[in-house]
Amino acid sequence: MKSRLTIAQKLTVHAALLCVCLAFVFPFAWMVSTSLKPLEQTQELVPSLVPRPAQPQNYGEVITHPKMKFPLFARNTLVIALLCVVGTTLSSAFVAYGFAKIEFRGRGVLFAIMLATMMVPFPVTMVSMFAIFRWMGEHGLGNWLGTFRPLWVPAWFGSAFSIFLLRQFFRTLPVDLSEAARIDGCSEFGIFLRVILPLSKPALAVVALFTFMAVWNDFLGPLVYLQDQEQYTLALGLQTFQSQHEGTEWNLVMAASVLILAPVLLLFFVAQRSFIEGIATTGMKG
């Protein structure tokens, strides 16, 4: 809506937005501020925003804390995230190509089924998958519980959301390029690999980004499938650390929270456009 606002209106808008943004940003500031405070300052009844003196050693203390194995949890989370990102991106692109570029009987039905699976709440499959994994473990069909497998193997079979996103994207690519390659005798897989994929880097980036975020954020999955503390992800580790520390050292908890938050913020600022476009697309073509 391009409108000609008066100066007064513009100032009002700026003032309103400024207030709103201040409110939205405040928790971040408070998180960082607390993370740098010595313990006594967190227990003041009238706290101040500025820590006096700033104690960045809190971060070191969090990383080396015996009760919270931060580096281990970070490594676990990264391993799962990497496996999921690669798996989801590759498999979803592969499947999306089938949905987007191959005209075959029953494609519409299968696509509808795939979309429908996005409405199935996680608890429906969570409970029975747990039982299945446990049964498999007891009958020597492979150990899934107590490993990372339940958290990353499904990713290698495509994620409905990513397939949908990529399929929409592939359909916007001009047919002529694929046609030309087909005439030149290229197989479908060859077209997929050499024509479509290179053109899809932005969309693939969005999928990779969203997958990473989802894994980094995941709480219920690790809670259900991971049992050994050595395997905990950052999300689960931080929650366990905090809940087992009555009268908690909030400065350390905030420091840990900042550490968990930092990679995500970094990723965002590096890949900002991908993020915004990705979200906008899901809402528009949905």
Place this chain on the structure above:
Amino acid sequence: MTRGEWKRLATGLTFLSPWIIGFLFFMAIPICLSFYYSLTDFPLLREPVIIGLDNYAELLWRRNETGGIGDPVFYKSLWNTFFYAAMALPSGLLLSLALALVLNLGVKGQSIYRTLIFLPTLVPMVASAMVWMWMFNTRLGVINSMLRSIGIEGPGWLTETQWAMPALVFMSLWGVGHTVIIYLAGLQDVPAALYEAAEIDGAGTWARMRHVTIPCISPVIFFNLVMGIIGTLQVFAIPYIMTGGGPARATYFYTMYLYDNAFQYLKFGYASAMAWIQFLIILVLTGIAFWSSKRWVHYQGG
């Protein structure tokens, strides 16, 4: 089918094969099994025993010890979940729409404002839970400190039964940035010509909003509504971390009771029945949203 059609079918299915396999193993089979379990008594450590609709009866309609019907905790958790949805969804949608409309006015620096509003949605749930727990802390939290400095003794936000849920609803507003972005994209798709036509007809700002903006972005509103319903009905991590469902089950959400039934009480059959009821509720509500959308959602160009 012609030979060409067979060939394309084979190729298509080949490309779809990872999804088909995944669908069978991680969707179809678990879903069917889960339905089967919902009809059994399955304490995990023993084999499931079929008991028919007993789980559903106990959850929904059988007389319980206190003389009421169904499982009181089930109904409490259901009520909590609906209450949260009824509070958080409308306020979230309204706030995000309002913010999107203001951001769309095109003032300078709007991308910075937009980024700042969006930032909270990136925060991992655990970190969100931690910082808000800290801010809501009754004695040491910054919210009560600020209230104290103007002479108000703030309540125990997460420790008093009447404040815990409102606190969670308030906190949910921090994450509207995601929805704002989607609305902004929708707003930018509104053709300028429509606004000009409305202006020529003498429509003021409010009238333009009511007759041009809202109808044009109604698909986006609808999408956000449906996603919102599906999302809020599955809330788990935040209340689990922040309140554990308390105080006195004031923030005990549906998925939390489901989780406890499965992994604390080891009543896998009972939990599966709860999962199916949840599934059904989501389907029905989404269906209602879709049906009602015919009334007020206008798609462009047709």
